[in-house]
Amino acid sequence: MKKxxxxxxxxxxxxxxxxxxSPAAEEGVAEWLSDMRRLGISMIVVSNNxxxxxxxxxxxxxxxxxxxxxKPLTFGIKKAIKSxxxxxxxxxxxxxxIFTDIIGGNLSGVxxxxxxxxxxxxxxxxxxxxxxxSMVFKRDFSQINKDV
Numbered sequence: 714m715k716k717x718x719x720x721x722x723x724x725x726x727x728x729x730x731x732x733x734x735s736p737a738a739e740e741g742v743a744e745w746l747s748d749m750r751r752l753g754i755s756m757i758v759v760s761n762n763x764x765x766x767x768x769x770x771x772x773x774x775x776x777x778x779x780x781x782x783x784k785p786l787t788f789g790i791k792k793a794i795k796s797x798x799x800x801x802x803x804x805x806x807x808x809x810x811i812f813t814d815i816i817g818g819n820l821s822g823v824x825x826x827x828x829x830x831x832x833x834x835x836x837x838x839x840x841x842x843x844x845x846x847s848m849v850f851k852r853d854f855s856q857i858n859k860d861v
Contacts, residue, residue: 714752717824720799721755721757721799722757723804725810736769746774756777757777759778759779760779761782784814785814790823801821801823806821811827
């Protein structure tokens with residue numbers, strides 16, 4: 714983080730901090746957030762999901778949040794950038810989906826960090842997006858738990 718000059722993170726929620734739809738963070742997330750805080754990293758969640766979904770988990774994790782982020786559109790990410798009060802060069806978007814998180818971050822002019830999802834989603838739209846991601850960007854999802 715220091716080498717890249719990153720001091721703020723815009724975090725996706727589903728399949729980045731928790732399993733899609735789960736009310737709890739995945740194992741290790743709380744510790745990772747604690748490590749980031751010790752490094753002085755400011756963080757905020759931007760999710761395309763509803764406030765009802767995002768608020769309880771963000772509150773549990775001690776994070777500010779922006780629901781209805783409309784990623785890959787830049788509305789939610791730009792709100793988060795303003796909230797972090799840091800130059801764009803010091804901010805990264807962290808997420809598991811290329812077509813929402815990564816494109817949204819790139820369109821907003823910040824660094825992007827693509828992470829592997831915790832689990833493969835079972836919905837048709839998610840499976841379609843993951844298939845396109847694997848074809849276009851050569852992502853390999855074969856090692857990810859598909860039993861959601």
